[in-house]
Amino acid sequence: MTTEPEDSQPSRLHTVISTAERLAGSIFILPTVLALLLLSIFPLLASLYVSLARFKIARGGFTLNFVGLDNYQKLFLGSERTHFLGSFAPSTPVSWIVFGVVAVALAIFLARYLLKARVSIGGLIGRLFLILGLGGLTWMLVHTLWSGGRLGTVSTTLVYVFVGIFFQYILGLSLAMLTVQNLPGRRFFRVVFLLPMMITPVGVAYMFRMLTDTSKGPFTPIWQALGLVDFSWVNNAWGARTAILIADIWQWTPFMFIVLVAALESQPVEPLEAATVDGANHWQIFQHITWPAILPVSMTLILIRLIEAFKIVDLPNVMTNGGPGTATQSLTYHAFINWRALDLGASAAVAYMLLFLVTFFGMIFVNLIRQRTVETL
Amino acid sequence: MKRWFQSKSLNTPSPVGAVLSYLILGVWAFLILFPLYWLVVTSLKISSQVAEGPFYIPFVDFKPSLDAWRYILVGDLSNDTLRTFTNTLIVAPISALLALMLGATAAYALVRFEYRPRVGMILTFIGCLALSIFAIYVGVPWQIAFAVSVAVFIIILQTIGRRFKRALGNNDIAFWMISQRMLPPIAVVIPIYILFQRLHLLDTYAALIITYVTSNLPIVIWLMRDYISTIPIELEECAAIDGASRYRIFWSIVLPLAIPGLVATFLFVLVFTWNEYLLALFLSSANTQTLPLVIAAQNATRGPQWWNMSVLILIMIVPVIVIAIVLERYITRGLLIGAVKG
Numbered sequence: 156m157t158t159e160p161e162d163s164q165p166s167r168l169h170t171v172i173s174t175a176e177r178l179a180g181s182i183f184i185l186p187t188v189l190a191l192l193l194l195s196i197f198p199l200l201a202s203l204y205v206s207l208a209r210f211k212i213a214r215g216g217f218t219l220n221f222v223g224l225d226n227y228q229k230l231f232l233g234s235e236r237t238h239f240l241g242s243f244a245p246s247t248p249v250s251w252i253v254f255g256v257v258a259v260a261l262a263i264f265l266a267r268y269l270l271k272a273r274v275s276i277g278g279l280i281g282r283l284f285l286i287l288g289l290g291g292l293t294w295m296l297v298h299t300l301w302s303g304g305r306l307g308t309v310s311t312t313l314v315y316v317f318v319g320i321f322f323q324y325i326l327g328l329s330l331a332m333l334t335v336q337n338l339p340g341r342r343f344f345r346v347v348f349l350l351p352m353m354i355t356p357v358g359v360a361y362m363f364r365m366l367t368d369t370s371k372g373p374f375t376p377i378w379q380a381l382g383l384v385d386f387s388w389v390n391n392a393w394g395a396r397t398a399i400l401i402a403d404i405w406q407w408t409p410f411m412f413i414v415l416v417a418a419l420e421s422q423p424v425e426p427l428e429a430a431t432v433d434g435a436n437h438w439q440i441f442q443h444i445t446w447p448a449i450l451p452v453s454m455t456l457i458l459i460r461l462i463e464a465f466k467i468v469d470l471p472n473v474m475t476n477g478g479p480g481t482a483t484q485s486l487t488y489h490a491f492i493n494w495r496a497l498d499l500g501a502s503a504a505v506a507y508m509l510l511f512l513v514t515f516f517g518m519i520f521v522n523l524i525r526q527r528t529v530e531t532l
Numbered sequence: 533m534k535r536w537f538q539s540k541s542l543n544t545p546s547p548v549g550a551v552l553s554y555l556i557l558g559v560w561a562f563l564i565l566f567p568l569y570w571l572v573v574t575s576l577k578i579s580s581q582v583a584e585g586p587f588y589i590p591f592v593d594f595k596p597s598l599d600a601w602r603y604i605l606v607g608d609l610s611n612d613t614l615r616t617f618t619n620t621l622i623v624a625p626i627s628a629l630l631a632l633m634l635g636a637t638a639a640y641a642l643v644r645f646e647y648r649p650r651v652g653m654i655l656t657f658i659g660c661l662a663l664s665i666f667a668i669y670v671g672v673p674w675q676i677a678f679a680v681s682v683a684v685f686i687i688i689l690q691t692i693g694r695r696f697k698r699a700l701g702n703n704d705i706a707f708w709m710i711s712q713r714m715l716p717p718i719a720v721v722i723p724i725y726i727l728f729q730r731l732h733l734l735d736t737y738a739a740l741i742i743t744y745v746t747s748n749l750p751i752v753i754w755l756m757r758d759y760i761s762t763i764p765i766e767l768e769e770c771a772a773i774d775g776a777s778r779y780r781i782f783w784s785i786v787l788p789l790a791i792p793g794l795v796a797t798f799l800f801v802l803v804f805t806w807n808e809y810l811l812a813l814f815l816s817s818a819n820t821q822t823l824p825l826v827i828a829a830q831n832a833t834r835g836p837q838w839w840n841m842s843v844l845i846l847i848m849i850v851p852v853i854v855i856a857i858v859l860e861r862y863i864t865r866g867l868l869i870g871a872v873k874g
Contacts, residue, residue, distance in 0.1 A: 176777055179645075179779065180641060180647070183637045183638065183645065183782075184645075184647070186637070186638075187709075188638075190634065190745065190749065191709060191746060191749060191750075194724075194743070195712045196661065197727055198715070198719075198723035201723035201726070202715065202720060202722075202723060330556075330557070330560060333556060333557055334557070336544070337543045338545070338550060338553060338554070342860060346857055346860055347564055347565065348560065349799075350564055350849070351564060352803055353803050353849050354807070354848070354849055355806070355824045355845070356807060357824055357827055358807075358824075358844075358845040361836065361841055361845075362567055362570070363567075365570065365574065366567055371582065371583065371586060372586060373566075373586050374586075405563070405567070413799065414755065414796055416796075417759070417792045417793055417796040418758075418759075420792055421759065451758045451761070451762075452758045455755060459751055462710065462713050462714055463713070465714075466716045466717070468716070490719065491718050494718055499722070502719070506715060506716050509714075509715075510714050510719075514711065514714060518707075521703070521707055
């Protein structure tokens, strides 16, 4: 924090002002820190305790019996295993090859770090976590994605998150680039493009259920032409997942779009003009001026969407009821099912696993990707 | 021939580029507007018309009826609609403004000040928290437990707190803040319910506003941090040399220059609070119910009432669209033109 040079004979008012100046750093941030502390610590600890307990309705209320790690054990080894992790197919040459490639990449990543001059304990532990986590997730994915395996709620959530964010970002950036051009009517497009975000998520989910209905929805003639009259999204796992992904992309592209528009619009104009005078083409201007300018905002956007997308629940709940089977269930939906069945302990355990997963990817994103791209500019 | 591909100025596309741009923009606009058109059409149908299959154009394909609109706006549901609409109109803008104010100051602080919270201090804090929880668990009244642990915290901080050397940085603080959004709402909603029950704040505007402000603060902080860091620091240095205080600099230099970011962020938070469903379901009952609850309630025992749902969704978007149209003009270029010479 900064300290201001003090006068030799400060008047009373002057003292007050300089004290206020000195404390500015704290005054600016304290309200926020206190608000977050007060309202977040209690729910965090309470749900941690619930995840270690068994909830029972008893006479005149409920009881919570401490059961240790039982709820977590159930997810990884017990009755919830296929639901949570998926059913594993036997290893095939293809899965070995994919897993081998990832393992080698992770080994190279670790070796490069160890060969560097400065290795710290914290950095080493963090990287070991990353390798174990990514290795485990890859092992799970290669055994559930094809040849008889079935995706669990973890893998389904990962599919939603990464495929969804990829398309949302690409679409949002392209549309933002197009609407910052000097085109008549661009304000109309901007407001229209914002619309999907303004509909309440439950509403979007019901709307897409109407649209994807193969006998009463607006696309019925198309389904009939393709011979899919009796076909329903509820019968095909990847069809149902695609429908949910399309709805998710439709709903959240505006978020990327409007932030990127604001970022592009607040770019200083002088460097662009200078580059044009020097004869740079569009691609060069984008690569060397625009892209570095919007990169920090993009990283923030992707991080926020990463955190929010992991919590997807309304779309699968309303559009497919999680079906066929458990194919479209996300982690939050899994927690919701346990919660509806009054198994609050299992529900909190799933929620905490989700928290670990998001923290894992968030840490990777912030510590490796964001720092490398933003801070080396 | 060549002039078709040549742009007149930096920001104006060439004729061919303009045509291509309009084509892409038009396709996406259609993809956005068609589902909304379907909502409008559905809102004009009665139940048998929805059940019989797709009808696209009112008057041509089917005979439109205003039954659903009447039911929602002047009929049986009109009291509910009006009440929840007013509640939403009160809660969402207030929460969004408060979150924006708090979040923007914190974001500015994280960009321009350097904080070094000591690891030891945080550990002491967690220890004292554990102490008070243990005390309450054993049976000490919570007021005493709380007072004692605060006292212990301050004593440790004042005596041996200065010895702790390891410290965290601004990025760690920011990550801690965004991590508050990582737990799914389904896991935190019961503890929050119990919290507000103890405070006797259930079914009040205060409960909704407090929860919405704190849950949206991290997003405001992260977005505003990036916008504020693009403001040239030279401007602030000049003002500081002229004798402006930190508060003055923040209020009359940083905030005006960050208006595009502020407007975009305000829109998000407004939309998030406007549409929030799960927390509202738990924290509000008769007095402060918000609109999303009414929409979800249309999936009744008789199956989803598509026509009522469509009307409600459409009514719910209108105010946000108006606000978006009004605010959109502030997300414009040129606030920083000529700000820094050199």
